[in-house]
Amino acid sequence: MASRILSIFHRGTQSGRFIHDFKYWAFTFATWIPAVIFFNGHVGEVTWINGPSMYPFLNTSFNEGLSKDVCWTSKWSPTTDLKRGMIVSFRSPSNPETIAIKRIIAVEGDTVFTRAPYPLPTVQIPYNHVWVEGDNRDANKTLDSNTYGPISMNLIQGKVTHVLWPWKSIGPIRWQEFKGRTRVIRRRNDDITPRW
Amino acid sequence: MTIFQRAFRPFKYIKHRYVGHHFRVLSAALKTVLLGHVFVEYGYWAGACQGPSMLPTIEVYGDWVLVSKAYRRGRGIKIGDLVQFDSVVEPGVKVVKTVLGMEGDYVLRNSPGTNDEMLQIPQGHCWVVGDNLDASRDSRMFGPMPMALIEGKVIAKVLPWNERRWIENGLKPVE
Structure with missing residues (x-):
């Protein structure tokens, strides 16, 4: 039997x-699973954007339906060559298990004029830190550096480089064209990176 | 089939599968390397430490520690644990320090005896300090450390071999 x-x-x-x-x-x-894990962690990953914090640039129609924007995040050497205006994904300092996507407003050495929840009117960004904010004009719709302060560059996981969906905004993200409303006094010499 | 033939069947299989098949050899090597990478990233990592900041727990030079990545991003970390994390101030640098406070706790801002200023650790952060207070750059300098930077917990010292030991939490409940 x-x-x-x-x-x-x-x-x-x-x-x-x-x-x-x-x-x-x-x-x-x-x-092949380890290869996929390596690719998603260190080369690039498809990311779905949650929430209205980057409205109106990403999730433009967040209040019209349940659809989410889809982006491509480049994960290769994420902490090098960070510029003002770039959109980056990072682990939220206040909640380690969630990944946030925000725009870099200021880099190390800059002075930023902050918004409501931040305790001080201006702040100078320390070495190897960046100031990140959501694009949304409504301060209640974005949880960013105005709540948790400048973030360490090592928290940054990737740079959001392309929009893959919706169809009308498909293409590379031209972060160089970003004009922010937050007042930033740029550091005196943009070429020299201060060392710790 | 004799036992001898049975024992050599895997080798025969490997020979048939890989000898002369360059692409198979290449992809198998690549997949092995990536499997190792995933093990190091999500399982365990061992490596050398240097610097005086963790004296007397870890020597200045030549000590190897074993790090469990199950504790990454501060999962299950308690006060008194040794954690390895990405430096707050230097990209690409990894640091080992002792956790002295978790989110919500009140800690002394500076070294004991210098200043009585205290602060509350914000949500998602912890307070890390080196065991050798005089030669350590830690939370006293850069403030609360986001737990998202934690890579893992130091669970053992493996080299030098005759000094090997499990590193346990030094804080024990009073009996």
Whole structure:
């Protein structure tokens, strides 16, 4: 009896051949999972944008339906070459398990005129930190540096480089054209990065 | 089939599958490297530490520690644990320090005996200080550290081999 049950695993039978093929392809599939994890963590990832914090640039129609914008996040060397206006994804300092997407308003050495929840009227950004804000004019709709202060560059996971969906805004993000409303006094020499 | 043939069947299989198939060899090597990367990123990491900031727990030079990445982003971290994290002030640098306060706790802003100023640690942050207060750049300098920067918890010292030991939380409940 036992040998009859076990015979379905025997390669000669049809079911045995199916199980063998299935095991082979399942193993082949599993061996590629680390490659996907590496790619998503260090090369690039498709990101769905949640919430209205980057309105009107991303999630332009957040109040018209449930659709979300889809973006491409480049994860290769995320902490190098950060410029004012770039959109970055980072782990939220106030909630380590969530990833936030905001725009860099100021880089190290700049002085920023802050908004309501921040305790001081102006702040100078420390070395290797950046000031991030959402694009939304309504301060209640974005949780950003005005709440948790300048963020460490090491928190940044990637740069949002392309919009993949919706159709009308598809294409690369031209962050160089960004004109912010937050007043920023730029640091005196833009070429020299201050060292710790 | 003799036992001898049975024992060598995997080698025969590997020979048939890989000898002469360059693409298969290449992709198998790549997948092995990436599997190792994922193990180091989400499992365990061991490596050398240097610097005087954690004396006497970790020596200035030559000590290797074992880090469990299950505690990444501050999962299950308690006061007294040794954590490895990405430096707050230097990109690409990894640091080991002791956690002295979790979110909501009140901590002393400076070293004991210098100043009585205290602060409350904000949500999602912790307070990290080196064991050697005189030679450590830590939360006393850059303030509360976001727990999202935590890579893992130091669970053991592995090298030098005759000094190997599990690193346990020094804070024990009073009996």
